Amino acid sequence: MIPRYDIGSAVSLQRVPLQAPPRRKSRVMQPSMNEKMGNDATELSGGQSANSTITSVNSISSLLKEKLQLSLPQALRNSARRQNADYRLRAFVGFLFLCVVFLVGFAHIYYNQHVLQRAYFDKFRFNKNERMMTVYSSSGGEIIAARLGEGIPPDTGVYPCLPHHQRQDSVCLEWLQQTRLYLAHTKHEDMHCYHVTWQSLSPYYNPKDCFDWSSKRGHWYGAGQIQNMAYPLERGRLELSPFITGDVRKHSFGNVLKRYFLNSKGATILVDAETPLYVSINANRTNDFCLQAKHDAFAYINHLTPLPQLNYTICATDNMKTLHSLMAEKSLWDGLKPDELHAVHSLLSEPVWQISPINEAAIYNYTEDVIALGFLRQGHVLLSEEWQPSPGDFVLDEERFPSMEETINIIHRRGFRIVFSIQPFISTESVNFKDAVANRLLISERGSDPRIPALTRYKQSNSAGVLDITNNKTLPWLQTKLESLIMKYHVDSFYLDLGTAQDMPHYYKCQEPLTNPDHYKTIFTRSILSTIPVIGVSSAISRPRAPVFVSLPPFPSSWKAIKTVIPTVLSYGMIGYPFIMPGAVGGDVALPMSDNNPDNDFEVDLPDKELYIRWLQLSTFLPVIRFTHLPSKYSDESVLEIAKRLTTLRQKTVTPLLKKYANETLDTGLPIIRPLWMLDPADPACHVVVDEFSVGEELIVAPVLYSGSRQREVYLPAGVWRDGIDGSLRKGSRWIHNYRVAEDKIAYFVKMPDNTRF
CATH class of the missing domain: 2.60.40 (Immunoglobulin-like)
Structure with missing residues (x-):
């Protein structure tokens, strides 16, 4: 028999699960509720039992609802976090993939360009x-x-x-x-x-x-x-x-x-x-x-x-x-004769007077005007090819020059030298064309009968043949013509106007094949130099031996053209042509009887006065100074005064340097006119200066090349330099900004000894 207390206790224990379980966050209330349940357990009966059940169900429902309210947002938040983590993981994996692709590609390129490179x-x-x-x-x-x-x-x-x-x-x-x-x-x-x-x-x-x-x-x-x-x-x-x-x-x-x-x-x-x-x-x-x-x-x-x-x-x-x-080519003096060295020095120290000979009076009067100036040396009178009736005649036009022998004698007594321009082009109107064709002295037409000459155009000649210098008979024939000129008119030397490769006939064929059309001028120059005195050539692909000077190309009379003179001079000197002959002061404007002056108007327009002055300033420091228009033609005393001062500067300062570095050039092959980087090759600024140059390593020239400009930027390489305008000393390796240069001045700087101090 079970005791009553035990049965009540059992009933009480069976009813406990029907009650709401204690809330975890409400532990303070749990003892009181247990105590109440213990006190009322023996009193439950009938309707009280049903009410207790309903109460228990409501409590459970309420607690479940509260639990869901607390747990659902937490679940949603956890889900969002999982999605974000998933995205980040995918992004990281993608980034790793791209890195792997990049590294593989880089390794492939590096392998091909560097690892596979062999140090042969x-x-x-x-x-x-x-x-x-x-x-x-x-x-x-x-x-x-x-x-x-x-x-x-x-x-x-x-x-x-x-x-x-x-x-x-x-x-x-x-x-x-x-x-x-x-x-x-x-x-x-x-x-x-x-x-x-x-x-x-x-x-x-x-x-x-x-x-x-x-x-x-x-x-x-x-x-x-x-x-x-x-x-x-x-x-x-x-x-x-x-x-x-x-x-x-x-x-x-x-x-x-x-x-x-x-x-x-x-x-x-x-x-x-x-x-x-x-x-x-x-x-x-x-x-x-x-x-x-x-x-x-x-x-x-x-x-x-x-x-x-x-x-x-x-x-x-x-x-x-x-x-x-x-x-650089060394020992340019090898085989140089004393008279040839003298010819080099004469070109460095005396002007070249380029004249388009209309008649004897034009030549006579021009030389007379030079002497009347009183400050310019006589120099070389260079007659353009118009001294002939037609290109290739190799005789003077007796109608225009009936007493040329006497005129040349007068010019010689005045201290001038006479230079004739000659060409290898024989006009179809020349008296020598028929003879040249008969003796097959001309370049022939490729693919045709070798007796048919190939024709081309050059300057005023709309139709001309070209002497085939590879033919053994051509040089003796030409030599005879030129020696006759020398004997009759006492011509001092010749200037070879050779044209360019583009002036050759398109379908040219020489007796001996040429490597290319430019090869012709190399053979022609070497052949002539062995027998006839020559002071200049118009074109070249290999350096002619001294005393031959190579001409710059013709430049128009413009401010745009003067800016190209310095880079052209620097480039020619650097590629192995130290002896260069610039064009005329003021530019190669239309000359009488030239293809730019078909009416043969002798009174052609003069270059712009300011341009002429700036060009004269620039030319004062170049190896050869060449004139077509005299400074006296401007009828302006200021132009004459500037020309006079520049002539003095050239004679006293520039010419001695030109001769000094010409002798050095004959030994070393280095140019006389040099870019600034030759003074300081480690200075990056010197590599890009395009409007300055140096005479040897002792004098820097910075001419004004813009119309109306009275100032410019000047860069000086390392060292100490004396200002040629005001005599002040200036430190090198720096720019001089807004350097003032009046119209009658040119900026130049003379190198001082390294131990010079301010």
Whole structure:
């Protein structure tokens, strides 16, 4: 029998689960509720039991509702957090994927461009798969970066050459049925040279190499005169063009060229003379300088190999001035006779008077006006080719010059020298044309009967043949004509007006094939110099030996043209033509009997007076000063006074320096007129100054080149310089801003000893 207390306790224990469970956050209330339940447990009966059940159900419902209200937002928040975490995880995974792709791509590029580069020679690397070439300095910096073999189909394999194609001391690689590449290396003193030769194996492939000419690669100089005369060269733009002489008003290049390019970081590119060279600069919106070998129907119609070859040499050191000095042609005095050296000095110290001879009176009066000035030396009277009835006659026009022998004697007694301009062009109206054709002395028409001469146009001659200097009979024939002039009129020397490659007949054919049309002027000049005295040539691709001076191209009489004089002079001097003859003071305006003056009006317009004065100031410091219009023609005493002071300055200060550095040039090959970087090659500012120059290393000239300007910016290289205007001392390696220059003054600065102190 179970005790009553135990039964009640059991009933009480059974009813406890029907009650709401205690709230976790309401632990303070739990003892009182348990106490109440314990007190009322023995009193529950009938309706009380039902009410208790309803109360318990309501309590459970209320507690569940409260629980849901508390837990649902928490669940939603947890869900949002999980989604955000998922997005972040996906983004992180995506970022890792991109990083992996980038690293793989970078590794591939690095592998191909660097790891696959092979150091074939010291300071030289080449990636044969990507055809990337890099030349380094001794400190490891990149000097040259280039893409070789542009245009080779990408699927063409590259292999070592077969044994019978190998060359001693060269690396040979072949892209099957496309081209073959030879790489070689030589070392001279501190200079490394790398020789690159491409041999095309397909008639559809013309070897082409492109060099990076972006700003990080330094500055480039050389070539000669190009369109718009960019200085440095990387500032210009030129479509792919044959590297032959011409007129920059119509063609890509000017009258003097050399296949030589110099970089401010210490590298040169020298292209072989046999290469059928095409050149482009920054073409197609690139920063590339490209060399291409290509045969064509005019410039490179004659070739030694059936398919084109690109052959050039890259030389490098750590100093551009040292490198240029090593590359310069030395010992120009070798074989120089005393009278030839005297001729050089006379051109440096005496003016050249360029006259278009209308008649004897014009020549006589011109020389009389020179003497009347009283301060200009006599110098050389240069008669344009109009002294002949027709170009190629090689006799004086007796109708216009009936007593020329006597006139020349008078001119000689006045202290002048007489120079006649001659051309290799024989007009069809010349008395010598028939004789030249009969003896086959003229260049013939390619593809026609060799007796048919090839005709061209040059200056006033609308139809003219060209003497074939490769014919053994031509030089004796011409020599006889010129010696007759010398004997009869006592001509002192000749000036060779050779034209340019673009003036040659398009379908020219010489008895001996020419490498290119420019090759003609080289042969002609060398042939004439062996027998006839010559003081100047109008065009060249190789340096004529002293005392021959090379002329600048004709410049229009304009402010735009005067700005191109200095970069042209600097470029010609740097590529190996130290003895240069600038054009006339004031520009080469229309002269009587010239193609720009068809009416033969002797009273042509004078250049603008201010332009004439500024041009005269500039010319005072150049190797040769050439006049067409005398300063007295302006009928202005101020012009005469300026000319007189400039003449004194030239005679006392400039001429001694010109002679000094001319003698140095004969030893070293360095130019007389130099860019500022030759004074301080490590100074970046000197690399880009385009409107200043130095005479040797002792005098800097900064002429005014803008109409109406009375001031300019002047840069002085390192050292101490004496101001030529006010005599003050100025420290170098800095700009002088807003430097005042009056119309009758020119800014020049003389180098002082290094120990000079203020």
